[in-house]
Amino acid sequence: MDDSLIGLVVLNLTESVTYDAYRALVDRYGSVRKALAAPESDLASVPGIGRAAAKKLRSLASGDEAVEEIEQARDIGIRIVTCEDADYTHNLRFIDDRPILLYVKGEVTEADAQAISIVGSRRCTIYGKQQAGRFAGELAAMGFTIISGLARGIDREAHTAALDAGGRTIAVLGSGFCRIYPKEHQKLADRIAERGAVISEFPLDTAPNAWNFPRRNRIISGLALGVVIVEAARRSGALITAGTAARQGKEVFAVPGRVTDRQSMGALRLVRDGAKLACCPADVIEEFPQVAQALQVLHPERVRKAALPELTEPEERLWSLLGAEPKHVDEIIEASGMTAAQVLSTLLVLEVKHAVRQHPGKLFCRTDELSGR
């Protein structure tokens, strides 16, 4: 069995050695194997290790438990991918505090670098479920991988909609693989592993302690280009994911609700604090034009076209008479061959459609945005 794999599994079994501490150990001792031979007091002085982790490291130093863990994972069809492996998940290479290793069931592919995380409250409304399903389904159908946390509520909707759309999805656990939580999502986890991946950084037998979830959330955001918060009450854990996403430099989106929707207060607060408002999947895609083009879901022309208001035949006729320079209404009426009343009401509609702007003195011109139409 690979010695370096065993070493990294030992580190991970402590549940308290970070990536930086791992690098510090290697700097000090040359390898994890040599580090594990060092005395406890010496280990404790390594930056980021400390007394508790040093003690844990010593107790696991033989590697027996690590070997057992590796064998157990293999037996139940789970690969262990370490941060030193070539196939360590691409996006995670760029986050601080990346997991030393991941337990993976299913497959993480290159295409999964184009991922969007969709998270929200476990206790969500029907509206929240609908929106989670809509965003996940449409984005998955376009070729984005949907990341979520296998939780009840929004997470479940996101995974399910991605699968139903024939897309890829990845679930990131807050527990070990032998303790899938909630239990009733075991079948969903199996489905996800077949058409994407289930991953966890926690040793196989780790219980779903509340404690684990905030840590897990940095992986959910770290795997994705951006995070969409669908519903989150004021103190929802989804807000932690939004926080880790922002610190990782990811785009944060929030789907709005009414100010009387308790489950939307967290999402609305995010928008007030700078998150992007996501009314539809296109609002998300717009932020990643290059990715969207690579996935062939967004052509600049198509977007341009979509942004133009639809004009009726008379509206189009009037509009074609206008330019960037304001023109007096009398002139427009004369040129249009329409009655004054028709022209006036049509210009009003054009103004409401933001196709035309009115200037003082009954002067009209095309709006700036549309003058290149």
Add this chain to the structure above:
Amino acid sequence: MDDSLIGLVVLNLTESVTYDAYRALVDRYGSVRKALAAPESDLASVPGIGRAAAKKLRSLASGDEAVEEIEQARDIGIRIVTCEDADYTHNLRFIDDRPILLYVKGEVTEADAQAISIVGSRRCTIYGKQQAGRFAGELAAMGFTIISGLARGIDREAHTAALDAGGRTIAVLGSGFCRIYPKEHQKLADRIAERGAVISEFPLDTAPNAWNFPRRNRIISGLALGVVIVEAARRSGALITAGTAARQGKEVFAVPGRVTDRQSMGALRLVRDGAKLACCPADVIEEFPQVAQALQVLHPERVRKAALPELTEPEERLWSLLGAEPKHVDEIIEASGMTAAQVLSTLLVLEVKHAVRQHPGKLFCRTDELSGR
């Protein structure tokens, strides 16, 4: 009768001489009176006048119709306040294309400079009405004057709630005073005139042409410090008000709704395009701290306090053990006298409340925002 008043009423009766064109006339001829003695072709060459307005000016040059208009206004208790009068509404002095004069029923006071406009769809939902009433009522109670357009729906709710809260409100008409629209709002208009003002730039007998409303909207936004859009479908006239507000440098706020609420799509679009999200009246007030302090509704300390999350006794105890420097969880457990499990779950709650931040290696510190608590 005042000659200069008659002159300005003549200009205004044309409904096509702007403030700039008025200034150009005075520049050319020395006074409006002298301008009215000039030949039509000469008038037409003045910047901003043109053929149609010159013709109209000539036909009104005797001043007879203007005198009649002034007398009629006086008879029905309406003052005409021109842009040259000392009591011309303060905030309007700062907008381009300000009205040459305003018909005023009731009183516009100095306090009305602290105004917020609240506008939205005529066809609104119960949610929209509730929010219009909530924002208008609370802001009016704090001393802000509520501006709106006397229309059905959101406008009506805004005016009514301001009055019910014992506050001031101003209605800006899109018609002349003799043609209050909609007719069933005549009583509301009378109530408003008693406790604020109803104003219009349109000659007394002007019909409520669709045409007038976009022009009227620049006054609604111009009178206020900021504009709150409560509900607006994609093509609502309220969006024109948002546009004029933005061009006037006013703050634009939008109250969010669900993405499935048709009546909220315009408001949500505004937020996506940069308007401020307004979940509660405090979100509006925050943008005008000096005004709010003058009105004694906002004390910096009170705001600071409100931003702090409420902590339970054990949360407070743990929190007091933390500082800006990250501390290891073992150390926290030791110092707390609580069990490890209690500490872990309490720290989790503190993290969700944004009071505490977790760092890699089970290290915890206070969040930046709260470290000065």
